[in-house]
Amino acid sequence: MNRAVQTLHFMAGVTASGKTEISLEWAQNQGAEILCCDSVAVYLGMNLGSAKPTEKERALVPHHGLDLCPVSENYDVIRFADYARRVVKEVSARGKALLVVGGSGFYLQSFFLPPSDGIQVSxxxxxxxxxxxxxxxxxxxxxxxxxxxxxxxxxxxxxxxxxxxxxxxxxxxxxxxxxxxxxxxxELPKPFAEFSKRMVWLDRENEEIELRISHRTNAMLKEGLVEETRELLEKGMQGNPTAMSSIGYREVIQYIRGQLTKDELPKEINASTRRLVAKQRKWFRNRLPSASRQILKEAEIPDLNSLHWISDS
The missing domain is CATH 1.10.20 (Histone, subunit A)
Known part of the structure; x- marks a missing residue:
């Protein structure tokens, strides 16, 4: 195996921390490919609400983990873990490095622990x-x-x-x-045991995160989140509880149904996103090495050499 692929790199981070921009620059710098670790971005058509990398961004760096499943079907961490194993194998065979990027905790955890406890429920x-x-x-x-x-x-x-x-x-x-x-x-065997793993997780001060969340929400609505949600509902989104409850889409559905006004919509999305960030921080603190946390300052992308990569060993 090529030495470049003996290490898997992980860039975790709360929503609106700037993972996409930083991961793109790092991957371009390293000649790496990106595996998105996002439980919403796996669905076809759920683009704006998941802040999915654009076609232009995907043209810069090969991306995996996007558009894997119709929105009418449910996609879970077990399916993602199987998919991730195939991606790691294929990228390794090409002699390329891989950067796993995302904020979905249980999807991220599947690289470190088995995705299932193996209990069969009748x-x-x-x-x-x-x-x-x-x-x-x-x-x-x-x-x-x-x-x-x-x-x-x-x-x-x-x-x-x-x-x-x-x-x-x-x-x-x-x-x-x-x-x-x-x-x-x-006690179950750990996945990807043949790889060393290096981790950094990104965060920002509360005030800046709130500003970025507000900007993110306004941009999504301006770019057509309501129209995108209407199209997804026509494609069977109602049959997928995970998709229906995803932040941004859930609030837009309430707006479409007359349960929120146009003025209330962005406020509700912002509030839901702030609650998600709090949950993500709690999850990361409980499960990731504290030394891997990096609080980013202001809006600019940090010097890549300053990222605090922490080994899992």
């Missing part, structure tokens, strides 16, 4: 949990889940109904507690 258990949710609601589901986990639910987001349902399904299917499932998962 249709019967899935139907049982869905029926419980429909009949009794989340409080009853949580009560049952807590009964199966007397030592606690760990960091499970109990305010997310889908995560509560998935957790209950796994406990019922495996006969294990969430803590045991997590410990068993940690």
């Amino acid at each position: 249709d019967a258990i899935r139907e049982e949990v869905e029926s419980l949710d429909t009949r009794e609601g989340r409080p009853v589901m949580l009560k049952r889940l807590r009964a199966l986990n007397p030592e606690g639910l760990g960091d499970l987001d109990v305010h997310n109904p889908r995560r509560v349902m998935r957790a209950l399904e796994r406990c019922l299917s495996s006969g294990k507690t969430l803590d045991r499932i997590r410990r068993d998962y940690q």
Whole structure:
């Protein structure tokens, strides 16, 4: 294997931190290709709301991970992990370096940990949990889940109904507690073990992030986010909960349905994006080396030589 491809580089970062511009310059400088690690950009047609690299930007550097699936279908981290393995193999065969870029935590995590715990959930258990949710609601589901986990639910987001349902399904299917499932998962073989990995994650001061979020939202709306969303709805977006709940699109759908006014729309998108940034920061702090965090100053792209790449070893 060419020495240039023995290391995978990862550029994580919160929304509106400037990942696209910086990753493009780095990849051009290194002769590298880019794998976008974004759970929204995988969908065809979800361009503006995901801040997908433009055709002009893609012409500068080969990009992977974009437009993988029709918006009417659901795409998950397991499919992405399989796709990523193929991309890494193909780029390695060409003797090129690869830069993984994104802010979708679970997609990023699939390069460091297995994307699945391997627990098989039967249709019967899935139907049982869905029926419980429909009949009794989340409080009853949580009560049952807590009964199966007397030592606690760990960091499970109990305010997310889908995560509560998935957790209950796994406990019922495996006969294990969430803590045991997590410990068993940690012992599974790690993906891409043959590569060393270097990481940098980008952030900015709150005031600057808020300004960039506002500019980003205004630009998306000016460039046609409402029209893009209407087209996606015509292409079957309603059948995809992930797409329907994506920030930007979710608020535009509320606007189309008369639930938001034109003046309220950008404010809601900005507020949702700020909440996403807070969640991303929490995820990165809990899972990435703190030394890899780099707070960027002002609007300009930093000197590439100043990026703090931290090895995972």
